[in-house]
Amino acid sequence: MDVDLIFKIAAVGILVAVLNQLLVRSGREEQAMMTTLAGLVVVMMILLQKISDLFDLVKALFSL
Helix, strand or coil: CCHHHHHHHHHHHHHHHHHHHHHHHCCCHHHHHHHHHHHHHHHHHHHHHHHHHHHHHHHHHCCC
16 A cells, blocks of 8 residues: 555545634634545545555456
8 A cells, every 4th residue: 555645645634634723713604514524535546546546456467
């Protein structure tokens, strides 16, 4: 497993957590929720790309 992937996901998580706390403390709960959802979408897109690469590797391995 590539360690850079873990660091990317962790960096997005830390950034979203900090932004979420700042927005909640300033009374903007709706923007905090949207920031959290946007962070989740970014991480899911990264993971979907890696899963797609995995399926391509399996197809190439078994010559499907």
